[in-house]
Amino acid sequence: MDECLSIKGVIRRFSGIVAVNHISFAVAKGEVVGLIGPNGSGKTTLLNVINGHLYPDAGSVFIQGSRSDGLPPEKVAKRGVARSFQVPRTFKRLSVLQNMLIPSHAVTGRGGKAAVQRAEEILKALGLHEARNLMAGSLSGGHQKLLDFATCFMSDPKILLLDEPFAGLSLRMKETMREYILDENRQGKTFLIVSHDIPAISDLCKRLIVLNAGSIIADGGVEEVLNSEEVIEAYLGR
Numbered sequence: 001m002d003e004c005l006s007i008k009g010v011i012r013r014f015s016g017i018v019a020v021n022h023i024s025f026a027v028a029k030g031e032v033v034g035l036i037g038p039n040g041s042g043k044t045t046l047l048n049v050i051n052g053h054l055y056p057d058a059g060s061v062f063i064q065g066s067r068s069d070g071l072p073p074e075k076v077a078k079r080g081v082a083r084s085f086q087v088p089r090t091f092k093r094l095s096v097l098q099n100m101l102i103p104s105h106a107v108t109g110r111g112g113k114a115a116v117q118r119a120e121e122i123l124k125a126l127g128l129h130e131a132r133n134l135m136a137g138s139l140s141g142g143h144q145k146l147l148d149f150a151t152c153f154m155s156d157p158k159i160l161l162l163d164e165p166f167a168g169l170s171l172r173m174k175e176t177m178r179e180y181i182l183d184e185n186r187q188g189k190t191f192l193i194v195s196h197d198i199p200a201i202s203d204l205c206k207r208l209i210v211l212n213a214g215s216i217i218a219d220g221g222v223e224e225v226l227n228s229e230e231v232i233e234a235y236l237g238r
Contacts, residue, residue, distance in 0.1 A: 009022050020045050020214050030189075032181065032206070033192050063159070077107045088148035089148060093135060207220065208220070208225040
């Protein structure tokens, strides 16, 4: 397997509480993998470890074959990782277009006409082009979520970590995002997607990894995982 991301024995604690407990898995180049589990199961914490917002207490993270745990987020980004957040992290007093240009300049150093053209292509594909000159803070919550998602692609990442990308979106917005993910995947992008929207994530992914209480309890094909008694118990209780 041509590994794009490899997690080996990662542990992360908070004041003695183990949020991520000896997690190991790999994501191959070009995979779209869903990361699911009940609230508090460690999904967002794991994404934070992968992209450098948190350091692991033990274990290692490899991105495209190079060890990256311990690196700050900006250096992880330069290795080809982009991240979206549950709560959109937009610059509300800057325009939509300016928001798009920031990661391009910060991660790749690219600016000017080429960056603007790329930004406008992405905005058009996601239905945000007419809002390009509006302040990001004036957008609806759903459109801010789309903008946060859109900025991820300005750094030409190899792997995208998406945290609850479908939350708060209309059905039309969800479909727009879904189609964009599939299109980018066909072009070689790799995705690790955290979501509570089981129908959306099941439709998008061929593989699901399930966390519960900081540990992996299932990793496999969608149908196999969702029919697992342990997974059903984790979501619904005994």
